[in-house]
Amino acid sequence: MKRRDFVGLTGLATGALFLPSFPSLGGTLVHPERLLETVDPAVKKRLADSALNAAKSAGASYADVRIGRYLNQSIFTREKQVQNIASGESFGAGVRVIANGTWGFAATNTVTEAGLAKAAQMAVAIAKANAKVQKEQVKLAPQKGYGEVSWKTPIVQSAFEVPIAQKVDLLLSANGKALENGASFVNSALFQVNEQKYFASTDGSYIDQDVHRIWPTFSVTAVDRASGKFRTREALSSPMGLGYEYMVPKAQDKIAGPAGSGLTGYKNSYDILEDAALAAKQAKEKLTAKSVTPGKYDLVLDPNHLGLTIHESVGHATELDRVLGYEANYAGTSFATLDWKKQNKPYGSKLVNIVADKTQPGSLGAVGYDDEGVKTKQWDIIKEGQLVDYQKIRDQAAMVGQNESDGCCYAQSWQDVQFQRMANISLLPGKQKMSVDDMIKNVDKGIYIAGRGSFSIDQQRYNSQFGGTVFYAIEKGKIAGMIEDVAYQTNTTEFWNSCAAICDESDYRMFGSFFDGKGQPSQVSAVSHGSSTTRFNGVNVINTARKI
Incomplete structure (x- = not known):
């Protein structure tokens, strides 16, 4: 046919x-x-x-x-x-x-x-x-x-x-x-x-x-027929709370990646044709890319990658039902307990300001009112590195001595009961003007990571490992070619305390998840995570291709 x-x-x-x-x-x-x-x-x-x-x-x-x-x-x-x-x-x-x-x-x-x-x-x-x-x-x-x-x-x-x-x-x-x-x-x-x-x-x-x-996505695979080796590059799109206008690319929505990478970032519209063409070239390049040497590196993380790390290490860690142990049987608990918060330990460096926001235009979680009739808002989760609040709904507020819901209650359908779900959790951009190239100039030995890859994190949202889609070596302040087999291992507070620089708002973009699972019976929700490109110093990188 x-x-x-x-x-x-x-x-x-x-x-x-x-x-x-x-x-x-x-x-x-x-x-x-x-x-x-x-x-x-x-x-x-x-x-x-x-x-x-x-x-x-x-x-x-x-x-x-x-x-x-x-x-x-x-x-x-x-x-x-x-x-x-x-x-x-x-x-x-x-x-x-x-x-x-x-x-x-x-x-x-x-x-x-x-x-x-x-x-x-x-x-x-x-x-x-x-x-x-x-x-x-x-x-x-x-x-x-x-x-x-x-x-x-x-x-x-x-x-x-x-x-x-x-x-x-x-x-x-x-x-x-x-x-x-x-x-x-x-x-x-x-x-x-x-x-x-x-x-x-x-x-x-x-x-x-x-x-x-809306969510456009693809997966491109290049195969070396002689060796049988293959490499894949996923789309660098992000699911968005937008209409079909997201599929009509606009020049003002494109953000150039670091010089020497050929990458393009996208804000409120997406060029799927441009991304697919580049994906094929990069999948082929990955076939011959040098395998990373394990060690300590300064990581420069693109928003399309960092969003997943935010989701797992901050978004889930600060859901109050998880903190209180109500999700222990299925989705785990959190290291960021009420007692941990009272100790005033730093969650991250002074540069780290993370907000929850159910009003953010273009985000997956944006609504006027949540599923128990509470008007949505933005509120602080981490301020200058300190954990200041959690995500909570009407029947949880009194448990932490508060008298107001945060407006983050949601059910995936009419036949499911509504309960606390993750709001859009985003890292605020840096206040000083800084481009990605400006950031890379200050990196002697590092890796630039774009896109999401495989990851794992423990039930307390503390010890973790994250991969990515494409990786570029940074040597003496410049992109020095593609590398492969990269993953970084860290724990949540160590990682966020290593945050050393954040690009300004001109680089700010959103990553999103259409199918974030939680609860028993399990439900999915859609949520976005915004950030600008961010540098983390001295992070442990492993080679995922090497046998232990």
Whole structure:
């Protein structure tokens, strides 16, 4: 079948041909035109009131309801072929209550007044049953009601409005650029998400939100047929809280990498054709790159790489439920306990200022209100190297002597209960003007790392090892060629205390994760991490190809 015929006939997904490296987003398969439909907020308010009234009548002291329509479209290609196109929809409602001082939750896909009232009654029954074994009553931080309000991701064009053929053409063109420049294999994908969420509570809030996210990505592989050796280079894109405008490159959004690397960074738009062509060249170059000599190096870390380190060593380490041990059975604990914080030990050097921010434009985690109706904000996590706060929601604030939620509660769908999730956690840029080349001038022996690679970190978010996508040796203040087999080993406080320089805001960019997992049953969330290029002195580097 010709590609255009395939695209034209693909109203529903054609078989389970998902690439194993890309997770599916779930939902019931629907015709793409269904993704453009909306639900009248007045209808959602009437439905929500039926749940709230039923909950109160059944004995709830507090109740909230989330009516959610979760849409996704995923496009997968390989070389000159379309592998799969899937459009999904999930629609239903979840009701959460407090009765007898205890939480209860129930969900339904029968989105009628009777259906939501029945779910509310079930949630109250569950709460009352739970109360028999609950040791302490739930203490909610106070929250005013906002009345009827709305918020929408400030996009230019919804990715769902763009014809599938146009999006497929762009992915296949990127594949073509990679093949033209020496790639042996290439696959690419485009993920698009729209969360239409309506929240109502007995506090008096009726909040309608329309949230959009997009993620283009690819993987390019070059093979040396003679030796059988191969190397891969992943896309340097970042998932973003934007519309299809992210796929239309703009000159002002490009940031040149260090002289001699050929790399380009991207802010609020992304040139997938340029990145795919460079990826093929770099994958071939990796085949003959010199293997790194282990030792101590000054590391210059690109934002697309550093974002993952921030995510693992700061983002997860400062989630209050993890700190208090509530995630110990599945996702681990944290070294940054309340007792550790009281000791005033430095988390990092004086240059390290890290904020949590659910309002950051273009970020994956940006919303107007979280999933328990709290208006979002920015707050300090680490200030001048000192840990000053955690990430917490309404029923956690009192546990640390506070009376306000941080607005970082989230559920991946209407059928999942909302709980504390990571906000956008970002390293603030340096205050002094400094480019990447300026930073490298001061490095005698170092390595520049761009993109993400394999990593590991212990359950306390302390001892860790991080790889990357591409590596360049730095010798006497200049890029001295590509190297391979690089990973750095460190612990969280040692690493952040070695922070010696941060580029200014002109270099600031975001990395993101579409599928950050947590909880039992497990849920995913999307979160971004911003930073400028940053230098860390004297970090231990190992050679991942050497046998121990």
